[in-house]
Amino acid sequence: MANLSTSIHSAQASYLGYRFEPFYALIVLWNESGDDLDEVYVEADDDIVLKTRDTTKLYQLKHSTNRPSSLTLKNEGFWKTIRIWSKFASFDKHELFFVTNDTISADNPLAKLIRGEGQKQDIVDLMTEEAQRVIDIREKAILAKDTTLPYETKIHGCQSFMELSPENRLSLIDKITIRPNNLHIFQVYNEIIKKLESMVGINLRPKIADRLLEWWDMRSLNPKEPIRKAA
Template identity: 35%
Template sequence: MTGDDGAVAIESADDVELKGNGQCLLFQLKHSLKTTPTAMTIRSKGLWQTLKAWIDVLPGLTLSETLFHLVTVAPITRGNILETLGTPGADRKPLVAALVQEAERVVAEREAAAQAKKPLPYADRAAGCEAFLKLTPDGRLNLMRQTRIQPGTMPIDQMEGAIAQMLTLIKPEDRASVARRLIEWWDRQVVYSLCKKRPQFISRGELQEYITELIGDIEHDRLAADFETIAHPSDYQPDGMLTRQINLVDGKSHDLTKAIREEWRARQQRSKWVNDRPNMAAIIATYDHILKEYWSDRHAEIVESCEDLEDAEKRSKGLGLLRWAHNDAPTTVRPIVPGFEAPYYVRGSYQVLAIDQEVGWHPDYATLLADKSS
C-alpha cells in the first residue's frame, strides 16, 4: 500500500490489518520453516481456520471495502482450484461450490462418527466448515470475491535479508545493520501496541521517519542509544565485584539499584555496538581510557586527602566518588562520539570498569579487595 495514510495493526481484526486509500486489508499469515512445506489444497486445515477467522469478523466490516489475504509459504499445486484466488476478477463460483462440497463432507463424516460413537474427525477444520455453510450463498460468493491468496511466500527466517535488499537508498555495506535495527524497532512498536502503550496502528509516516533517522545516523556516524528505555531482566545477577565495590563505601540500596541497572544497559550496549560494527571495539577501549583518567584525577585527590582520616571518613569520600560517577560524570566527561548523550553508558561503563577493578570508589579499594575477608 503506497498511500501516505497507510497504517498497520497486528492482532487486530486479523493477524495483520492494513488500512489506507479507503481500504481495509486483512492478512492471515501461515508460516513454516520446513524446507518443502506441504502444498495447500481445499482440504488444508490452514485454509479452513483462516475462513473461520474471517467469517467471525464479517459483522464488523464493510465487505466491499475489505480485502482478505491468505499469505502462506506453502505452494499451490498447478491446476488446483485455489489458484482462482490468485487471479483478480476470476470467476469464484466453481471455487465456492468446491468449498461447499468439502465443508459438507467434513460435517457429514463428523455426524456419522458421532452416531457411531466414534472419535470425531477433522477437529482442526470443523469450525471453519460449519461457519462457511452457515453463510448465505451470496455471502459465500461475496467473501470469495474479496479474497486473495499469496502462496509460496518467503519464510520468516529470510525476511531480514530481503528487507536489507530493499533499502536501496543506503550503502550496501550498511544495509544489513539498518535492516536489523529496523526490525528491532518494528518488533518493539508491535509489543507496545499489543500492551496498549501506544496507538494500535503503526503508521507509514512513523516508519518513514525512523528510516530517515537511521539514514541520518549513518551519514553522521551517530550511535543509537538502544537500551535507554529497556529494563534489565528481573532475575539479572551482576558480577559480585560490583556489590563489593559499593559495600566498601557503605552505598545505599538506591546506589546499588542504579549501578546494577546501568551496568546491564552499558554492557548490552557495548556488546551490540561491537557486533554491529567491529571497529567500535577500539573506540570503546579508547573511551574507557578517558573514563579512567577522569576517575583517576578525582580518586587521587581523595587518596591524598584521606591519609590521616578514619575509615568511616574514607568510606564517605568514596561514596561521594561513586555518586559522582552516577550523577556528574555523564555531563562532565565528553560523550563517546559526538551526539551520543544517553547517560546510562557513562554510568554503566564505570560499573563495568569497577567489576574489572580498573576503577574503584574507596581510597584503598585495591588493598581491601585483595583481602578476601573485606
C-alpha cells in the same frame, strides 16, 4: 505423554510464527501502503491488519520453516481461516490475504485466488461440497458415539461457510487473495537488505537493516496499538 522433542518442536514453531507477524507487518507497510496515513495492527481482527482511507486489508499468516507442501481445498489451516473471515463476507471494503509457505499448482482451483482473475463460483461449489462432506462425516461419528470425533479443527470453518447464504459465500471468496511461496522468519533479514539496495550503499545496508529490525521489534511490542505511516 507427548514425545518431548515433538512438544519442543511444536512450541518452537508456534513461537517463530508469532515472532514472524510483526516483521511481516513491516513488509506489508513497506510494500502495500499508499500515500495516505496508513495504520498497521498486529493481532487485532487478524494476524495483521492494514487500514487505509478506502480499505481494510486482513492478513492471515500460515508460517512454517519446513519444506513447503501443496495447498489444497482440504487444508485445515485454510478452513480455520474461513471460520475467522466468514463474518466479513458482506463487508464492502475488506480485502482478505491468506499468506502461506505452501505452493499451489497451476491446475489447482485455488490458483484463481492468486491472480484474482475469473469467475470464482467453481471454487465456491468445491468448497461447499468439501464442507458438507466434513459435516456429514462428523455427524455420523456423533451418532455412532465415537470417542474421538474427526475434523476437530476443520469442522468450525466448514460450519461457518455453510451458514452463509450462497451469495455471501461467493462474496467471501471474491475478497480472498492467496499468497503462496511466502518467505519465513529466517528470510526476513535478506528481504530487508534487498529493499535497501536502491536506497543506500552496500556497506551501509547490514547496519541499517539491523537497526531497522531492532527498532521495529520494539515498536511493535504493543500489538493492539496502530503503527502509522505518514505521507
